[in-house]
Amino acid sequence: MEVTTSAGVSRSELEAPAFEEEAIFRPVAGMRRGLVVGSLITGALAGLLFFAWGYQIRNDIGVAGINRPVFWGFYIANFVFWIGISHAGTLISAILRVTSAEWRRPVTRCAEAITVFALTIGGLFPLIHLGRPWLFWFMVPVPNNRGLWPNFRSPLVWDMMAILTYLTGSTLYLLLPMLPDLAILRDRAAAENPLGFRARLYRVLALGWRGTPQQWHSLERGIRVMAVLIIPVAVSVHTIVSWDFAMTLQPMWHSTIFGPYFVVGAIYSGIAVLMVAMYVLRRGLGLEDYLNDRVFNNLGLLFVTFAVIWGYFTFAEHLTVWYGNEPSEMIVFWQRVSGDYAMIFWAMLIFNVVIPLSVLPFQWGRRPLATCLVGLGVLVGMWIERFLIVVGTLRFPRLDFTVGTYQPTWVEVAILVGSFGMFAFMYFLFVQFVPIVSIWEVREGKHLSSHGAERAAPVRRLIGEEA
Amino acid sequence: MTRWGMVIDTDRCTGCGACVVACHAENNIQTVGEDEASKGRAMHWLRIERRYEGVFPDVKVRFMPVLCQHCQEAPCEPVCPVYATYRNPEGLNAMVYSRCIGTRYCANNCPYTVRFFNWHAGEWPEPLDRQLNPDVSVRPVGVMEKCTFCVQRIQDAKSRAKDEERQVRDGEIETACSQSCPARTIVFGDLHDPDSRVSQLARSARAFHLLEDLGTEPSVIYLRGGE
Amino acid sequence: MAGAIAWTHAVFTSPSDAQVALRQLSEAGIVASDIEVRSSVPHEGLHPIGASPRTRVPLMAVLGGLVGGTGAFLLTSLSSLAYPLPTGAMPIVPGPPTGIITFEGLAIGAMLFTASTVLYEGRVLTRPSPPGKLDRYLAAGNIVVSVRCTQAPPPGWASTAIVTESQSAEPSP
Numbered sequence: 001m002e003v004t005t006s007a008g009v010s011r012s013e014l015e016a017p018a019f020e021e022e023a024i025f026r027p028v029a030g031m032r033r034g035l036v037v038g039s040l041i042t043g044a045l046a047g048l049l050f051f052a053w054g055y056q057i058r059n060d061i062g063v064a065g066i067n068r069p070v071f072w073g074f075y076i077a078n079f080v081f082w083i084g085i086s087h088a089g090t091l092i093s094a095i096l097r098v099t100s101a102e103w104r105r106p107v108t109r110c111a112e113a114i115t116v117f118a119l120t121i122g123g124l125f126p127l128i129h130l131g132r133p134w135l136f137w138f139m140v141p142v143p144n145n146r147g148l149w150p151n152f153r154s155p156l157v158w159d160m161m162a163i164l165t166y167l168t169g170s171t172l173y174l175l176l177p178m179l180p181d182l183a184i185l186r187d188r189a190a191a192e193n194p195l196g197f198r199a200r201l202y203r204v205l206a207l208g209w210r211g212t213p214q215q216w217h218s219l220e221r222g223i224r225v226m227a228v229l230i231i232p233v234a235v236s237v238h239t240i241v242s243w244d245f246a247m248t249l250q251p252m253w254h255s256t257i258f259g260p261y262f263v264v265g266a267i268y269s270g271i272a273v274l275m276v277a278m279y280v281l282r283r284g285l286g287l288e289d290y291l292n293d294r295v296f297n298n299l300g301l302l303f304v305t306f307a308v309i310w311g312y313f314t315f316a317e318h319l320t321v322w323y324g325n326e327p328s329e330m331i332v333f334w335q336r337v338s339g340d341y342a343m344i345f346w347a348m349l350i351f352n353v354v355i356p357l358s359v360l361p362f363q364w365g366r367r368p369l370a371t372c373l374v375g376l377g378v379l380v381g382m383w384i385e386r387f388l389i390v391v392g393t394l395r396f397p398r399l400d401f402t403v404g405t406y407q408p409t410w411v412e413v414a415i416l417v418g419s420f421g422m423f424a425f426m427y428f429l430f431v432q433f434v435p436i437v438s439i440w441e442v443r444e445g446k447h448l449s450s451h452g453a454e455r456a457a458p459v460r461r462l463i464g465e466e467a
Numbered sequence: 468m469t470r471w472g473m474v475i476d477t478d479r480c481t482g483c484g485a486c487v488v489a490c491h492a493e494n495n496i497q498t499v500g501e502d503e504a505s506k507g508r509a510m511h512w513l514r515i516e517r518r519y520e521g522v523f524p525d526v527k528v529r530f531m532p533v534l535c536q537h538c539q540e541a542p543c544e545p546v547c548p549v550y551a552t553y554r555n556p557e558g559l560n561a562m563v564y565s566r567c568i569g570t571r572y573c574a575n576n577c578p579y580t581v582r583f584f585n586w587h588a589g590e591w592p593e594p595l596d597r598q599l600n601p602d603v604s605v606r607p608v609g610v611m612e613k614c615t616f617c618v619q620r621i622q623d624a625k626s627r628a629k630d631e632e633r634q635v636r637d638g639e640i641e642t643a644c645s646q647s648c649p650a651r652t653i654v655f656g657d658l659h660d661p662d663s664r665v666s667q668l669a670r671s672a673r674a675f676h677l678l679e680d681l682g683t684e685p686s687v688i689y690l691r692g693g694e
Numbered sequence: 695m696a697g698a699i700a701w702t703h704a705v706f707t708s709p710s711d712a713q714v715a716l717r718q719l720s721e722a723g724i725v726a727s728d729i730e731v732r733s734s735v736p737h738e739g740l741h742p743i744g745a746s747p748r749t750r751v752p753l754m755a756v757l758g759g760l761v762g763g764t765g766a767f768l769l770t771s772l773s774s775l776a777y778p779l780p781t782g783a784m785p786i787v788p789g790p791p792t793g794i795i796t797f798e799g800l801a802i803g804a805m806l807f808t809a810s811t812v813l814y815e816g817r818v819l820t821r822p823s824p825p826g827k828l829d830r831y832l833a834a835g836n837i838v839v840s841v842r843c844t845q846a847p848p849p850g851w852a853s854t855a856i857v858t859e860s861q862s863a864e865p866s867p
Contacts, residue, residue: 019834060608061569062586067507069580071571131569131584131609138549138568141769148550148566149773152795153781153788156548156570161766161795165802172809179818184734187833190825199825207813208820211832215816216736217747222812225755226805233801240794248576249542249681394575398678399533401516402580404507443735443835447709544781545788553779684783 021442023286024435028185034284039428045421052414053128061131065408070394074412075129077386078419081269082122083163083241084262084382088270089115089170090234094227103298105441106290110281111274112174117426119167121419126159128415155243162237169230177223180440182206238266245389251328252321252393261313265382268306272378275299277427279372281436290437293367300366303374307356331396341392344384351381470558471616471686472658474668475532478692479650482515482530486644486653493617493643495603497589510583512614513644529692532644532653535560535581535614536677536685543573543582551611558686559616569609578678582613616655617642637663658686700843702860704852705831709737711854712837716742719841722848730840734832754811755804762803767796827859
């Protein structure tokens with residue numbers, strides 16, 4: 001086997017070609033203490049979720065604080081919250097891909113990861129809130145000898161179908177573009193340490209990806225099709241989740257605005273989580289070159305747009321209820337605005353509208369730390385919104401003799417805290433095995449910008465001309 | 468075709484609560500205890516809603532026994548993901564305990580708040596277990612339950628009538644609540660039989676339905692109290 | 695070396711260099727099936743002359759949508775008819791819910807067929823190739839052009855390459 005070099009290439013260049021993206025490679029190149037410690041701590045919190053859930057299964061659902069008439073409480077609020085967060089990835093990856101927005105390249109993978117993990121956690125909550133979770137399979141449409149099928153009229157069955165579709169789609173949308181990066185890691189690990197753990201791991205994970213023109217062509221076309229497909233799926237998922245409430249006759253639930261309202265709220269909370277995650281990744285992994293000020297600025301503009309839209313929907317919903325003056329709805333309304341929940345209602349408006357609109361429209365407000373802090377506030381505000389919708393209505397039924405209270409127990413709080421821990425734990429693990437910034441997309445972006453004149457215009461790519 | 472219905476004359480109701488106790492006894496309803504009741508988990512399939520009108524000393528108290536209305540267009544039925552509740556051919560809103568997985572969606576969609584959930588399993592330590600009605604199942608934890616119009620008594624009467632090769636007579640079936648009311652407030656029978664007592668009372672000028680504007684078509688007719 | 699397959703590999707740093715080399719190979723009469731191009735970044739127009747890649751992904755997406763949508767529609771309507779319990783005065787085969795489930799079935803069918811087609815067309819689910827000497831160049835973003843030496847490749851086709859290698863082994867570097 002002869003290896004020859006051309007003149008002008010130095011021996012050392014031959015031995016170790018330069019990798020520009022060192023910052024991206026560093027977390028996946030070997031164990032790092034900070035990441036391992038983080039994984040252990042968040043793993044313990046995730047364990048708390050399962051411990052509390054196990055305790056609940058063993059000691060009956062009654063250990064939670066839900067009661068009559070507040071039959072749904074923290075668990076459903078958390079469910080809606082986590083499914084809402086999962087809309088981050090779709091917006092960034094899919095919509096920005098479809099519109100060929102180049103600045104999305106460093107962000108796509110961390111956003112798609114948020115989607116998959118948030119969906120997994122959100123999908124646990126319908127199981128957690130069941131009275132008899134071991135019988136959840138009654139909802140699954142498989143032929144059985146009892147002749148039993150699920151009731152497709154129920155929004156919960158629509159939920160199951162929609163979340164299953166979205167989870168499958170998001171996972172594929174995360175994994176397919178990951179293949180070329182796993183191949184890069186495989187080749188790099190094979191060059192450095194062919195017998196090591198990472199070389200063997202990535203040889204398996206990268207499947208048979210070789211980077212041939214056929215593979216690239218199929219992959220790029222596949223990603224584009226999936227991006228177009230996953231947008232309506234994402235919209236339908238949170239619309240269907242909102243219809244869990246809107247399809248009932250409960251005061252302030254039976255509202256036609258819930259579909260679009262929840263989708264907007266979901267994207268809003270998704271962007272908030274993305275800003276927090278991006279800031280943590282940027283600082284923790286030294287990715288300032290990739291998750292740079294321009295990305296934060298553009299996402300910040302999207303963030304403030306959704307703050308305005310969310311505020312508009314909230315105002316429209318509350319104005320309609322107030323103007324209609326229907327007695328059972330007004331009881332719920334006044335409890336929110338000036339009654340038992342006034343403090344958290346106004347806190348929600350401050351976190352979701354006042355602070356974002358005072359900070360984000362300005363250049364200084366769209367710097368990384370500022371958007372991260374606003375994002376944290378929005379997360380709190382959006383969780384309060386879900387809680388107010390679920391519990392605020394259920395406490396005040398139409399026949400007001402049965403007015404209720406709701407006091408969450410340690411089980412519900414532990415599961416909420418544990419869910420955040422589980423999300424962080426999955427993210428910590430992910431970051432240590434897969435490059436959180438998509439290497440091939442960033443490289444492709446550099447090539448496209450430096451060879452701009454030779455490239456086909458973006459519009460032609462959308463229509464899909466063969467190369 | 469039979470359509471089971473009930474008339475409750477609120478003018479006669481004294482609020483004594485005998486119907487509530489009878490319902491507990493007949494249907495193996497668990498007594499949840501003080502702690503659970505303070506959390507709002509008491510299980511009274513039939514409850515007496517008490518409203519005060521006026522200011523002392525001109526106070527009037529109105530009593531309204533509220534139970535599952537067995538709506539013909541029940542909002543609780545389509546939202547159950549596993550068909551654990553449906554309308555049976557005789558107009559009852561049936562509850563299938565073994566199918567229920569405890570999503571509690573039906574309870575959220577009931578505008579009358581008449582559905583109850585087994586947050587903990589009921590306990591009947593010896594010798595209290597001897598009070599259980601053998602005709603009625605004891606529900607496990609995690610299952611919804613509600614008034615069934617004493618379907619076990621309906622089934623019993625129907626099977627006796629079938630044995631004797633006749634129709635069920637009006638007044639033969641008494642639900643536990645109608646049987647135990649000292650003021651004869653509750654009347655149960657076949658609404659599709661124009662001669663039954665319940666149909667005659669239902670045609671009264673004082674008749675109304677609870678939350679009629681929601682269009683749930685309940686099978687329980689209330690008679691307005693007089694002055 | 696009787697019976698052994700010889701491959702020559704060359705590493706190029708830019709797609710235009712690689713395309714020049716590919717054109718030289720094509721002019722020398724080497725068929726596209728004897729040439730393999732690999733890169734860690736997609737480059738438009740980078741493929742052996744005359745063998746531009748084709749994909750059936752959009753067609754399969756539509757097909758998958760039809761299959762998934764029809765399946766979901768049949769599932770909803772047939773299972774409702776098989777188990778006709780009246781609930782809340784809704785029709786036995788409920789219109790809008792059937793539509794919703796059909797939409798989700800359509801979406802999941804399209805997505806699964808798309809992903810399967812991508813994996814199939816690229817032969818991605820095959821045994822991974824063993825590591826080779828030029829892996830590090832590939833990982834660093836360069837382009838590797840490999841030629842199976844059934845006939846001698848034209849001299850100088852790899853003149854702009856930074857590294858070349860010949861081996862009498864399997865096709866992958």
